[in-house]
Amino acid sequence: MRQIETVALEDARRVIAAGEQKAREIGSPSNVAVVDAGGNLVAHIRMDDAWMGSIDISINKAFTARAFDTSTADLAKNAQPGDQFYGISDSNHGRVMIFAGGVPLRGSNGNVVGGVGVSGGTGDQDQAVAEAAGAAF
Amino acid sequence: MRQIETVALEDARRVIAAGEQKAREIGSPSNVAVVDAGGNLVAHIRMDDAWMGSIDISINKAFTARAFDTSTADLAKNAQPGDQFYGISDSNHGRVMIFAGGVPLRGSNGNVVGGVGVSGGTGDQDQAVAEAAGAAF
Amino acid sequence: MRQIETVALEDARRVIAAGEQKAREIGSPSNVAVVDAGGNLVAHIRMDDAWMGSIDISINKAFTARAFDTSTADLAKNAQPGDQFYGISDSNHGRVMIFAGGVPLRGSNGNVVGGVGVSGGTGDQDQAVAEAAGAAF
Amino acid sequence: MRQIETVALEDARRVIAAGEQKAREIGSPSNVAVVDAGGNLVAHIRMDDAWMGSIDISINKAFTARAFDTSTADLAKNAQPGDQFYGISDSNHGRVMIFAGGVPLRGSNGNVVGGVGVSGGTGDQDQAVAEAAGAAF
Numbered sequence: 001m002r003q004i005e006t007v008a009l010e011d012a013r014r015v016i017a018a019g020e021q022k023a024r025e026i027g028s029p030s031n032v033a034v035v036d037a038g039g040n041l042v043a044h045i046r047m048d049d050a051w052m053g054s055i056d057i058s059i060n061k062a063f064t065a066r067a068f069d070t071s072t073a074d075l076a077k078n079a080q081p082g083d084q085f086y087g088i089s090d091s092n093h094g095r096v097m098i099f100a101g102g103v104p105l106r107g108s109n110g111n112v113v114g115g116v117g118v119s120g121g122t123g124d125q126d127q128a129v130a131e132a133a134g135a136a137f
Numbered sequence: 138m139r140q141i142e143t144v145a146l147e148d149a150r151r152v153i154a155a156g157e158q159k160a161r162e163i164g165s166p167s168n169v170a171v172v173d174a175g176g177n178l179v180a181h182i183r184m185d186d187a188w189m190g191s192i193d194i195s196i197n198k199a200f201t202a203r204a205f206d207t208s209t210a211d212l213a214k215n216a217q218p219g220d221q222f223y224g225i226s227d228s229n230h231g232r233v234m235i236f237a238g239g240v241p242l243r244g245s246n247g248n249v250v251g252g253v254g255v256s257g258g259t260g261d262q263d264q265a266v267a268e269a270a271g272a273a274f
Numbered sequence: 275m276r277q278i279e280t281v282a283l284e285d286a287r288r289v290i291a292a293g294e295q296k297a298r299e300i301g302s303p304s305n306v307a308v309v310d311a312g313g314n315l316v317a318h319i320r321m322d323d324a325w326m327g328s329i330d331i332s333i334n335k336a337f338t339a340r341a342f343d344t345s346t347a348d349l350a351k352n353a354q355p356g357d358q359f360y361g362i363s364d365s366n367h368g369r370v371m372i373f374a375g376g377v378p379l380r381g382s383n384g385n386v387v388g389g390v391g392v393s394g395g396t397g398d399q400d401q402a403v404a405e406a407a408g409a410a411f
Numbered sequence: 412m413r414q415i416e417t418v419a420l421e422d423a424r425r426v427i428a429a430g431e432q433k434a435r436e437i438g439s440p441s442n443v444a445v446v447d448a449g450g451n452l453v454a455h456i457r458m459d460d461a462w463m464g465s466i467d468i469s470i471n472k473a474f475t476a477r478a479f480d481t482s483t484a485d486l487a488k489n490a491q492p493g494d495q496f497y498g499i500s501d502s503n504h505g506r507v508m509i510f511a512g513g514v515p516l517r518g519s520n521g522n523v524v525g526g527v528g529v530s531g532g533t534g535d536q537d538q539a540v541a542e543a544a545g546a547a548f
Contacts, residue, residue: 053450076498080497138518221398228330
């Protein structure tokens with residue numbers, strides 16, 4: 001049997017609060033989602049006026065960051081036409097997002113134990129919000 | 138053009154907090170989700186130890202309550218074999234939930250402007266949590 | 275090669291207008307959809323305040339009426355547990371609706387050449403609107 | 412609770428009529444669809460001889476324009492290989508269209524309150540029809 005760490009609801013709320021604050025600071029109304037070690041949703045918020053189409057994207061960015069233990073920005077670099085992971089976004093029933101805004105959450109030993117996904121702005125904005133969110137974990 | 142009311146994030150948080158408190162009181166770790174007038178997710182939480190399979194169900198119960206302006210418990214009464222809406226759960230790509238735990242949220246004029254969905258316990262428990270949540274709207 | 279009749283846009287509009295008028299008369303804000311001989315959508319309307327979850331249902335009722343050349347109310351009688359078509363609603367990727375509100379549209383020789391689907395009220399209301407709509411074809 | 416504007420059926424009909432007229436002028440039989448503030452279909456028409464495969468595309472272009480508060484032509488510019496939103500069309504269960512023909516509908520304060528989507532011709536034709544349609548809102 002294995003012991004693993006994962007994300008508690010109170011962790012997710014802290015992560016989301018930090019993301020929300022950053023989103024307000026940079027004026028980018030966002031969806032922020034957190035998944036646990038199993039890649040399953042722990043919590044999600046859509047700030048007022050954030051894009052509706054970004055609900056799904058935020059949840060999927062968080063999933064992707066945990067599913068492959070990587071930021072979606074890094075995955076993007078390997079998922080372009082001709083790259084080693086080109087086509088990965090066709091897997092997992094459309095849940096793999098290959099653009100910036102998803103960041104893994106790391107546990108006490110550095111292992112990935114969850115993910116946070118942000119969607120609502122440009123790639124740079126989403127990434128900034130996701131990093132601020134993840135830093136609060 | 139029409140003016141309508143919908144659910145703000147702060148409303149969704151108040152609704153979720155009330156549901157969470159009720160869930161603790163009755164010892165039923167729950168997923169609680171809130172959708173807006175368009176049936177789109179505003180916020181979701183999964184309490185620690187709540188069923189993972191209930192993430193989707195809570196979101197879909199909230200959707201269903203708004204999609205048909207009814208509680209899912211009432212819809213259930215009309216969706217059994219031989220009933221007038223039997224088969225409705227095959228529509229909307231699997232998003233229609235026909236058991237208790239989804240409650241519509243009503244605006245200032247009594248119109249439905251959103252929905253809350255709860256999943257994690259028995260039908261009675263989910264319904265109790267959803268009603269407590271909805272009452273905070 | 276075969277000659278077939280099908281539904282023109284102007285036919286669909288006439289059918290929808292008749293359904294809309296009936297829906298107003300009986301106070302049942304409805305979705306009304308018309309499909310052609312290929313079962314493909316020609317036109318759809320959602321009246322103000324009609325159920326959002328009924329968009330999909332109206333289109334699927336119209337599809338079903340054409341797909342099996344029958345009213346969905348008649349199909350319902352054969353699609354209950356134990357009946358000869360029980361389970362038919364699992365086919366066609368969730369597009370088969372087995373409750374009242376879908377009516378076939380018949381061409382000059384009595385053949386089915388399209389369908390109209392109505393959703394937004396009780397089974398009886400949807401059926402009444404669909405019949406009024408279909409009669410205008 | 413928030414007050415928002417959305418698209419009424421009569422608005423959708425006016426938008427569709429303007430699109431239909433433009434489509435006739437340029438000889439491009441089209442599907443024209445309108446969604447409301449929640450991204451949900453209000454009305455759709457398929458002109459005689461318009462592509463059958465464009466039913467879905469027109470509805471999804473309208474959805475996309477509202478889901479991300481942008482024209483699909485503008486989104487397309489950011490969704491090519493190497494761009495910041497490359498892969499966005501894998502989200503939202505295949506509903507995100509990243510080519511021309513979807514235009515947001517703006518309310519009295521400039522906010523996006525719906526969308527119109529057109530499909531049936533070339534990108535330029537679809538865009539011309541969508542713009543003519545949207546201008547009638």
